[in-house]
Amino acid sequence: MxxxxxxxxxxxxxxxxxxxxxxxxxxxENPISPSLGILVGTAGGGLEFYQPFGNQFGIQAGFSLMPFDTQIIGTYGQHETRSQVRARLHNVHILFDWAPFYKASGFFRHLIINAGGGYFMQAKGYIQTTLNESYFYGDIEVPYYLIGEVNTRINWNETIAPYLGLALTDIWIDNRFGLDFGLGGYYLSAPSVQLTGTKLLEYNQANGPIIERNIRNYRFLPQLQLGVNYRFKLKY
The missing domain is CATH 1.20.5 (Single alpha-helices involved in coiled-coils or other helix-helix interfaces)
Structure with a gap:
């Protein structure tokens, strides 16, 4: 025994x-392998190409598409409102990668610092707001569909936005596939706002500059991503 x-x-x-x-x-060895990946996250979904340089540097290039639609029930004063929200944030980007712990073992070896930028072909949002109930003027009931709607258009200029983030890149699943996790964000240009109204709400466009001032600092677009990549070269 x-x-x-x-x-x-x-x-x-x-x-x-x-x-x-x-x-x-x-x-x-560089923890990044030449590979092509599929990414999904808070900033949408897309494709990413990874190419290493030397032992601890690399580059990744790709695109991301984010079509977003939802409905929000809120309140304005004492009245319930219904808002249809649409956003489109689409970009192409190039990021430079640095693996500061490439000599380590385990997960730390795959820790990457990303820096670069993205060009946003579209970066805009649209909100259509109506009352969700009738409005009473004294004893007179005004049905919500006669009151009208307020349309808000928010637009970030089509420009290059800098990016900074951290990632765990090319974590082995097997010899051909790896996992990617990313956390970072883009810094967008200051948004512009256009406000229009219909029927009884026709003159609400005067509030447009006020809304624009209130959201001018909403320029950070956070990004949390999960991806799977396919290596062009086998790892053993």
Missing amino acids: KKQTVCIVIGLLCLLSVRGQRLSSTKV
């Missing part, structure tokens, strides 16, 4: 030794 135990211990030590040699041989 003791002899079997000794054999098992020696075998485990040999396996750990082989594993340690394998890790040491990969410490100087």
Whole structure:
């Protein structure tokens, strides 16, 4: 029994030794592999191409599309409102990658600092707001569909927005596939606002500059992403 135990211990030590040699041989390799990935997250979905340079640098280029539609029930004073919200945030981007811990083992080896920029072909939002109930002027009931609607258009200029973030890149699933996790954000241009109204709300456009001043600092677009990439070169 003791002899079997000794054999098992020696075998485990040999396996750990082989594993340690394998890790040491990969410490100087770039943790990023030439690959193509699919990404989904808070800023939409898209494709990403990864290309390493040297031991700890790389570049990634791709595009992201975010069509967003929702409905919001809110209040204006004592009245319930219904808002149809649409947003379109589409970009192409190039990011430069730096792996500061490329000599480490485990997850730290795949920690990447991203910096670069994206060009937003579209960066705009549209809100259509109506009352969700009738309005009473004294004893007179005015049905909500006779009151009209307020349309708000928000537009970030089509320009290049800088990006900064962190990522865990190319975490092995197998020899061909890896996982990617990203956290960062774009800094957009200051938005412009156009406000129009219909029927009884026709003259609400005077509130447009007020809304524009209130949201002029809403320029940070956060991005949390999860992706799967396919390596062009086998890893062992």
